[in-house]
Amino acid sequence: MTAPDGFALNQQTVRQWSLPELVSGCVEAGVRSVGLWREPVRAYGPAAAARLLRAAGLGVSSLCRGGFLTAPGPVARTEALAGNRAAVDEAAVLGADTLVLVSGGLPPGSRDLAGARERVADALAELGPYAAACGVRLAVEPLxxxxxxxxxxxxxxxQALDLAERFPAEQVGVVVDTYHLWWDDTVAGELERAGRGGRIAAFQLADWVTPLPEGVLLGRGQLGDGCVDLRWFHERVRAAGFTGPAEVEIFSERLWRRAGAEVLAEVLERYRAHVL
Incomplete structure (x- = not known):
């Protein structure tokens, strides 16, 4: 079974696979693009990972993640910026044109959401030009x-677009992740807004099941198992002008306990049934 055009597999969906296993399994299934995570890539070596991917003819749809930019102190800020520049460098080595950013939460003891978001904007102002010079776009992901x-x-x-639109579109875009955005009744209009500005940098798919089986972090559902209208999102993201791959990113202990090839085959079946 060959994967459809426009499909990408995020590494976390089959976390039980090593990077060479991921590459081999994707090639066998006809998957042409993968979303990668920094921890396993760094363990393997970014340059070695890039060679492995290129030899297999695989593209990199995104690298996750940078971010965590809300700390107020100068030392923590300097460290966060340095870590994000390193993430940009890794993305460039891999040939990934998108670095996903998770902004970070409130600092301990703080209740100032607006102030935390402003610190994210300050960091984007410093990181955006650096990333663009490396051929990488920063992608703010709302969770x-x-x-x-x-x-x-x-x-x-x-909120993500309000941040991104302060900067050139080639520097900062946004991530559309169905798991995080399905509940928001303003999302249709915001997708149109993102499309007009060319701001959609990555599109990720997972379902929301109730009750969450293993907490909000590891409770993502297999496509079609929950309440998200995945086809609706896919149609509107495409209508907004996004031409990149739709990346299936499912954090699930239940999937990780199964054979990776079996999980990928099921993901492809569900993608055809519930997304296309």
Whole structure:
């Protein structure tokens, strides 16, 4: 079974696979693009990973993740900026034109969401030109509001666009992730807004199942198992002008306990049934 055009597999969906296993499994299934995570790539070596991917003819749809830019102190800020420049460098080595950013949560003891978002904007002002010079675009990802306190103060596509639009589109875009945005009744208009500005840098798919089986972080559902209208999102993201791959990113202990090839085959089946 060959993967459809426009499909990408995120590394976390088959986290049980090593990077060489991921490459081999994707080639066998006809998948032409993968979304990667920094930790396994750094363990393997970015340059070695890039050679492996190029030899297999695989593209990189995104690299995750940079971000965590909300700390107020000068030392923490300097460290965060340095870490994000390193992430940009890794993306460039891999040939990934998109670096996904998770903004970071509230600093300990803080209740100032607006101030935290402003610190994200300050960091984007410094990182955006550097990333663009490396051929990489920063992609601000809004996460579900349940993450706002500890992981991501950017909760809606509107908030992400409000940040991104302060900067040139070639420097900063946004991520559209169905798992995080399905609940928001303003998302249709914001997708149109993102399309007009050429701001959609990455599109990710997962379903929302109730009750969350393993907490909000690891509770993502297989495509079609939950309440997200995945086809609706796919149609509107494409209508907004996004031509990049739709990346299936599912964090699930249940999937990780299964054979990777079996999971990928099921993902492709569900993608055809519930997305296309």
């Amino acid at each position: 579900h509001p349940m993450y706002a306190s500890d992981r991501c103060v950017v909760s809606t596509l509107r």
